[in-house]
Amino acid sequence: DVDVAQVRRLAEKYYGAAAARPVPPRKPRIEPVQTGLRRMDFKAPASxxxxxxxYKVPGLQSPADAAPGAGDAFNRDALALTVLAAVLDGYSGARLERALTQGDNRLADSAGASNGLIGRGPQVFVLDGVPAAGKTADQVADALRQQVALIAREGVSEAELQRVKTQWVASETYKLDALFSQARGLGAYWVNGLPLDTDERLISQLRSISSAEVQAVAARYFSDDQLTLANLLPQPPDPARAKRVPAAGLRH
Structure with missing residues (x-):
């Protein structure tokens, strides 16, 4: 609900005087090769x-940067890792929920998996969980890793594969209902050096990811050499510590 001509006048008034100039090239930010497990224990008030x-994993690759002969192909390992995350935690009753949070002997109150698909530089695949009463963080960590190892050994069913692909396509389609989502998507692709039709290309290439590719990435990227493990060690609250007051005007 704006006057387009007025917006143009304001844009020219405040930005028109800015001289165009080439953007300086980005300095490379190369992540050093990890050669062993990294672990962090963090203490904080928590219940x-x-x-x-x-785990360090590859991100989506721009077609312009793909290997010679790859054409318009994105990095298929990145797409397969995204499918793997969805098989583990992409819907109600997915593998992690069934294995860790359900039943009388459940290990966790919550468990999740996510894959960093789009972004500059290396990405990470994250497994996380909150131990149930009487269970430890180490037990949850072991159980999370066992679920990935199970897929590395046995693969995933065709039914699981089709379910998560259908959900991905649906989510990519529904987000087009909002102009804000469309603009945010275009901006994200542009700043990451990806083509503006990345949505369509992703959907097209995700459909072709096979069970064998998901099984292969589950076996390839989950060694200790690529793992950083973080534990929150809950501490009793300090009654003498003043409560933080949120800044005025912010939404919470």
Whole structure:
């Protein structure tokens, strides 16, 4: 609900005088090769423990940067890792929920998986969980890793594969209902050097990811050499510590 001509006049008034100039090239930010498990224990006031396992994985690749002969192909390992995360935690009753949070002997109050698909530089695949009462963070971490190892050994069913692909396509389609989502998506692709039709290309290429590719990435990227493990060690609250007052005018 704006006057387009007025917006143009304001844009020219405040930005028109800015001279165009070439953007300086980005300095490379190369992540050093990790050669062993990294672990962090963090103490903070909390009622429950929390564990996070982050594995270094490849991100989506611009077609312009793909290997010779790859054409318009994105990095298929990055797409397969995204499918893997969805198989583990992409819907109600997915593998992690069934294995860790359900039943009388459940290990966790919550468990999740996510894959960093789009962004500059290396990405991470994260497994995380909150131990249930009487269980430890180490037990949850072991159980999370076992679920990935199970897929590395046995793969995923065709039914699981089709379910998560259908959900991905649906989510990419529904987000087009909002102009804000469309603009945010275009901006994210542009700043990451990806083509503006990345949505369509992703959907097209994700459909072709096979069970064998998901099984292969589950076996390839989850060694200790690529793992950073973080534990939240819950501490009793300090009654003498003043409560933080949120800044005025912010939404919470």
């Amino acid at each position: 429950q423990a929390y564990v996070s396992l982050s």
